[in-house]
Amino acid sequence: MSQPTGPASRSHARKQPAPPPEPMDVTLTINGSRKTLRVAPWTSLLDALRLHLDLTGTKKGCDHGQCGACTVLVDGRRINACLTLAVMTEGRAVTTIEGLADGEALHPLQEAFVEQDAFQCGYCTPGQICSAVGLLEEGQARTDDDIRELMSGNLCRCGAYPNIVAAIRQVMDSQPASQDGGTP
Amino acid sequence: MIAKPTIPDPLDRPGSQIGKPVSRVDGRLKVTGGAKYAAEFNTPGLAHGYIVSSAIARGRILAVDTAKALALPGVLQVFTHENRPSLPWFDRKWKDDDAPKGSPFRPLYDATIHHALQPIALVVAESFELARYAARLIHVTYEADDHQTDLREASAHAFTPGKDKGGFQPPPKPRGDADRALAEAEVSVDLQFTQAVEHHNPMEMHASTVVYHNDGTLTVHDKTQGPLNTQTYVCNVFDLSKDSVRVISPFVGGAFGSGLRPQHQLFMAALAAITLKRSVRVELTRPQMFSFGHRPETLQRVALGARKDGTLTAVIHEAVQETSQNENYVEVVVNWSGQQYTCDNVRLDYKLARMDTHTPLDQRAPGAATGIPALEIAIDALAAKLGMDPLELRLKNYTEVDPNTGKPFSSKELRTCFRQGAERFGWHKRSHAPRSMREGRQLVGWGMATGVWDAMQGQAVASARLGIDGTLTVGSATADIGPGTYTAMTQIAADILGLPIDQVSFQLGDSNLPMAPLQGGSWTVSSVGSAVKAVCDRLRDKLAGLAAGLNDGPLKGLRADDLVFADGFLIAKADPSWRMSITEVMRANDLLVLEDEARSIPYYKSQMQHALGTHSAIFAEVRVDEDLGTVQVTRVVSAVAAGRIINPKTARSQVMGAVVWGIGMALEEESMTDQSLGRFMNHDFGEYHIPVNADVHDIDVIFVEEQDDIVNPLGAKGVGEIGIVGVPAAIANAIYHATGKRLCDLPITLDRILEA
Amino acid sequence: MRAFSYHRPDSVDAALRGVAGQSGTTTEAAVKFVAGGTNLLDLMKADVMRPERLVDISRLGLDRIEETADGGLRLGALARNADTAHDERVQARYPMLSKAILAGASAQLRNMATNGGNLLQRTRCYYFYDTGTPCNKREPGTGCGALTGVNRIHAILGASDRCIAVHPSDMCVALAALEAVVRVSGPRGERTIPFADFHRLPGDTPHIDSNLAADELITAIDLPAEGFADHSTYLKVRDRASYAFALVSVAAALEMDGQTVRTARLALGGVAHKPWRDPAAEAELAGRPASLESFRKAARVLLRDARGQSHNAFKIGLAERAIVRALAEAAGVEHP
Incomplete structure (x- = not known):
């Protein structure tokens, strides 16, 4: 059997492709500083952080909202930066892994992750930590099973999950049980 | 003092x-x-590449229309087989430190399509988004040929490979007459197994940033398990001297074998950087992470014969594994079955079958992670048939020497692993009969298995x-x-x-x-x-x-x-x-x-006189929902003997992580092929399931230290692989104990439990 | 992702002007609203959807959860899934909905995804996502790859020979059981769409997911007063414990009269192109004692026309047992 095929053949021939979109100014707060970026609408918050701002701590693990490596906090809530357009974050406050430590002093979750060995390759780690900050802020987790469920949006291929739960538990237990525990 | x-x-x-x-x-x-990982070295003037993947599994590219892509302002070049620069002809120039026998895949080499998702073009543009957009505008026409991606069909033409890859040992010659012993055995089991294709899927997608310097030298940031392997490949393929290519990769976001061979993004980034005289980054997409090596699909048969007292009298282990058309990927699948237990009649057989796929690639505990579960599930089945505790059966046939070679182990504290693991787990409280433990609609099962891996230097x-x-x-x-x-x-x-x-x-x-x-x-x-x-x-x-x-x-x-x-x-x-x-x-x-x-x-002389290996005993508890078929692995104890442990904190994490891999292998991971398209279909993290946090519960790791001055001067055997080997079997055996269903096809997804 | 322009209006009227003049359904539209972005941006990256213009509605308000005159709740279209699931009134009066939302996606995605957007999620069929394969939903007329291919996750009810994809939402399954009403604004004013009429079966037009017009905007989802808070549940069966789409899910809601079922609502996810309801199965339950036997009977009625594909016949038996389990849990019946 031998036949010409072209699965990508739809509507291909006709229209001239649109030119690349024009960049726009976006002003937002990143880790406490106001920044104005010139980005095209098709730039994700993730790529804006990694490529335009050289904040490469936020990771790209799938670029499709299926792994959580790109988790950052926008106005204090954890989200996937890969499925957010940079232009949509105009005026928002974005916190990345680079913004969690207070100078030389690590955030308690960062400390706990090191202490509990809650990572191996380290690639999912910034997303795990930002996600954990969001989890503590949300105040929905009580039990270890709650933590497991509410951290399931962050894949770890090295399989550090039990240590991740231990690290979060450690910080949770060291903080007063209040809704606002865990704010960076 | x-x-x-x-x-x-x-x-x-x-x-x-x-x-x-x-x-x-x-x-x-x-x-x-x-x-900083490979895609995180930002440099002024960095251009971005995006790869176009083949829509067919086998055939030829008739035409690639790149006009629309090239017409976009900011698109620098589209590389295809038609405009690529001259590339070496000899296979040896394309070989790397982990290459098996054969002819390595050469990206953009010619119009031939060898496998689905094969990279067929690279768009390079001023921005990542623009390169991705331009890639969508490239129109490819193909002439498709019939493909073979069905291992059962392909296995009709299976062949016996030679010593086709570094570190590979073909199975030892048969000892005794295993088939006759099986036929005459007082008790026997004979089981067929399948192991699905698994993709490594490290969290970091494969990426290479090639920094082009004005003097023509390159700094390469590559996702690799060997910077020198990357350097050699780039130098050989692009005819550069070693002093003009420096590889700097301080951090690697997981690999599990995927970085053992230079992957095509490295070729692409280097090609573009050299040709365009610009720094270029190429990062694969998650679907493209399914476009190269993988743990090969494997069909196995394990048959065991024993006397009524549990003495093993026959071991037969046969395996057929996929490889590509161009290389003989081999791994040690069956040899372990001649090494693990004392038995006089052993026949081991290992074959390859060619398919139209990318060459498989070592993945965490290659071979052992596939072969040992089959053996250890069969042992469990034999124990069930004998009415014997599976741990007792293993101890009954325990060996202090490697029966394949007759050499003593340099150290083997497996017996202690059994004892300490069983104690920690509470194995003695196990009720023997399947379906004898339940909580509501949840059937509870306890299973165990042994793991083994080589200690190499x-x-x-x-x-x-x-x-x-x-x-x-x-x-x-x-x-x-x-x-x-x-x-x-x-x-x-x-x-x-x-x-x-x-x-x-x-x-x-x-x-x-x-x-x-x-x-x-x-x-x-x-x-x-x-x-x-x-x-x-x-x-x-x-x-x-x-x-x-x-x-x-x-x-x-x-x-x-x-x-x-x-x-x-x-x-x-x-x-x-x-x-x-x-x-x-x-x-x-x-x-x-x-x-x-x-x-x-290495101490070659003393090492040659010994069998060198790490061992483990794994105990697992599962809860199986009788109505819905869902499985929860609630407890795992892994007792590991791997010589001296340099750092018990990080070593524990390695074993724990490998147990998580074992859970994935047992229950979730499978790259599913559409046979009519010859294509993996669930090629993303949404549908290729790896364990999530909620899948993982108590994992207890025990290290049984060994004194061993033969394996190396440190006495440390390494723990990267041993943690996964045997885990799928312990889980499958626990599922049998919970449900009475003997499942031999991995992964054991809920439909397999419901339909068994 | 192809080139597109971006616009962020500051009012509903301005947003509607942004999509004015488009005909057909919203699935086919070239100008699209974006709010959470969790599905649309994903599909744009995969080159499955190629809008020419995005209208960002994420700052239009429409994010409140309010009481309605008839004793129900109005969920703002732009309220986030997480806020909806954790709203005290939703938790107290519609626990099944809260549970369904929390069974979906991840905490991050639920923080982003909006209620309106949840309704417009597109299928997770492998072939729909992979532009190198045939798919009538993505590209009408190319065929259905799943019919002859890998179809373990596909439909057992209401499929056509053009498409066997399933709707991926958990939230929508609960909304279907609750008989929510979708409130919509458009150039012809406001209208309401009963939930059962919002999504479509594939038939000959699998490329259209819903009956929302291309120039309309979802403004809210109204929950009727009856929330079945005492006797309802959402059960999701999937390939891993979390962060996976349903193979089968069941929203079960009962009104009980002692040990007798007065009325029943039953909706299934993961089995069809839309959340699946069947009046005959619900009628089978009404007036009968809450027993495993009658639950099983109702499940069989619901599944009477179920048809398995080459890899998913297991879903039929699984769905039956999941229905029985969910009804038993809703009714508080001991499952031996």
Whole structure:
């Protein structure tokens, strides 16, 4: 059997492709500083952080909202930066892994992750930590099973999950049980 | 007071760094976002590449229309087989350190399509988004040929491979008459197994940033398990000298084997950078992570015969595994079955079948992770048939020598693993009958299995530089894909020279560093660690010599053996008040730095006379929902004997993580092929399921330490692979115990349980 | 992702002007609203959807959860899934909905995804996502790859020979059982769409997911007063414990009269192109004692026309047992 095929053949021939979109100014707060970026609408918050701002701590693990490596906090809530357009974050406050430590002093979750060995390759780690900050802020987790469920949006291929739960538990237990525990 | 009087080497010294649960020395970088991975080296003028993947599984490209893509402002070039620069013709130029026998895949080489998702074009543009957009505008027409991606069909033409890959041993010749013994056995089992294709899927997608310098030299940041392998490949393929290509990859976001061979994004980025004379980055997409090597699909048969008392009388293990049309990927699947238990009649058979796929690729515990579960599920089935406790059956046929070769093990504390693991798990409380434990609609099951992996060592070189301030820098061109190589090497070096951890740093991931083999197969501590030990031993001897030569010094005339190195001091064993700091010794000798390099070479002679391996006993508890077929692995105890453990904290994490891999292998992971398209279909993290946090519960790791001075000077066997081997079997056996259903096809998804 | 322009209006009227003049359904539209972005941006990256213009509605308000005159709740279209699931009134009066939302996606995605957007999620069929394969939903007329291919996750009810994809939402399954009403604004004013009429079966037009017009905007979802808080549940069966789409899910809601079922609502996810309801199965339950036997009978009625594909026949038996389990849990019946 031998036949010409072209699965990508739809509507291909006709229209001239649109030119690349024009960049726009976006002003937002990143880790406490106001920044104005010139980005095209098709730039994700993730790529804006990694490529335009050289904040490469936020990771790209799938670029499709299926792994959580790109988790950052926008106005204090954890989200996937890969499925957010940079232009949509105009005026928002974005916190990345680079913004969690207070100078030389690590955030308690960062400390706990090191202490509990809650990572191996380290690639999912910034997303795990930002996600954990969001989890503590949300105040929905009580039990270890709650933590497991509410951290399931962050894949770890090295399989550090039990240590991740231990690290979060450690910080949770060291903080007063209040809704606002865990704010960076 | 510091040291015992007779110390052969510093490893047993109290206060030793080796064996301490030190937190990762690179931990701070990793939790602050400071660790830089391959796609994170940003450089001015960086261009971005995006790969176009084939829509067909086999055939030819008739035409590639790139006009629309090239017409977009900011698109720099579209590389295809039609416009690529001249590339080498000889296979050897394309070979890498992990290449099996055959002809390696050559990206953009010609119009031939060998497998689905094959890279067929590279768009390079000023931005990532623009390159991705332009890639969508490329129109490809194909002429499709019939393809073969069905292993059952392909296995009709299976063949017996030779010694087609480094480290591969073909099965030993049959001993006794296994088929006859099976037919005559008082009790027997005969089971068929399938192992699905699995993709490595490290969290970091494969990426290469190639920085082009004005003088034509390149700095390559690649996702690799061996910077030197990357360097050799780029030099060979693009005809460059070694001094014009430097590879710098300090951090690797997981690999599990995927970085053992240079993947096509490296070729693409280097091609574009060299041709365009610009720095270029190419990063694969998650679907494209399914476009190269994978754990091969495998069909197996294991048949066991035994006497009524459990004595094994026959072992037959046959396997057929996929490989590509162009290379003979081989791994050790069946040999273990001749090694694990005492048995007089053994027949092992291993074959390959060619399919139209990319060449498979080593994945965590390659071969063992596939073959051992089949054997260990069969053992469990035999135990069930005998009405015997599966642990008892294993002990009944326990062996202290490797029956395949007759050689004794250099060390094998598996018996202790069984005992300690069983105690920790509470195995003696197990009720024997299947379906005998339940909680509501949840059937509870307990299962166990054994794991085994080789303890290997390769040659490696390490350099060391000691400053007068007592800071030590050691280096070797290995990688750290996550096991904690930075930390373990730092500990070894600090230990030998008696320095605090924070005065020692270890460098890796740089092709300018001395030779190290690929990081894989659990042999980095063994190979590179031994080199680190060797070079630090040399510095230690040098320091001792320098101190001994100081006529008015307190250590005059003493030899290295007379000294203890601790806290930055050289201390006389005879009287700890006789001491000098490293700084004092160097200053007195007018030295600012002390440097050396050393190569470690395995103890080939004694290693040849022994079987070398790591062993484990795994106990698992599952809860199976009787109505819905869902499985929860609630408890796992893994008892591991792997020689000396350099860092119990990071080693525990490795084994724990490997147990998570085992859960994925047992229950979730499968790249599903559409046979009419010859294409993996669930090629993303949404549909290729790896375990999530909620899938993982209690994992308890026990290390049973072994004294072993044959495997290497450190006595450490490595724990990267052993943790996964056997876990799928322990889980499958627990599912049998819970449900009475014997499931031999991995992964055991809920539909398989419901339909069994 | 192809080139597109971006616009962020500051009012509903301005947003509607942004999509004015488009005909057909919203699935086919070239100008699209974006709010959470969790599905649309994903599909744009995969080159499955190629809007020419995005209208960002994320700052239009429409994010409140309010009481309605008839005793129900109005969920703002732009309220986030997480805020909806954790709203005290939703938890107290519509626990099944809260549970369904929390069974979906991840905490991060639920923080982003909006209620309106949840309704417009597109299928997770492998072939729909992979532009190198045939798919009538993505590209009408190219065929259905799943019919002859890998179809373990596909439909057993209401499929056509053009498409066997399933709707991926959990939230929508609960909304279907609750008989929510979708409130919509458009150039012809406001209108309401009963939930059962919002999504479509594939038939001959699998490329159209819903009956929302291309020039309309979802403004809210109204929950009727009856929330079945005492006797309802959401059960999701999937390939891993979390962060996976349903193979089968069941929203079960009962009104009980002692040990007798007065009325029943039953909706299934993961089995069809839309959340699946069947009046005959619900009628089978009404007036009968809450027993495993009658639950099983109702399940069989619901599944009477179920048809398995080459890899998913297991879903039929699984769905039956999941229905029985969910009804038993809703009714508080002991499952031996």
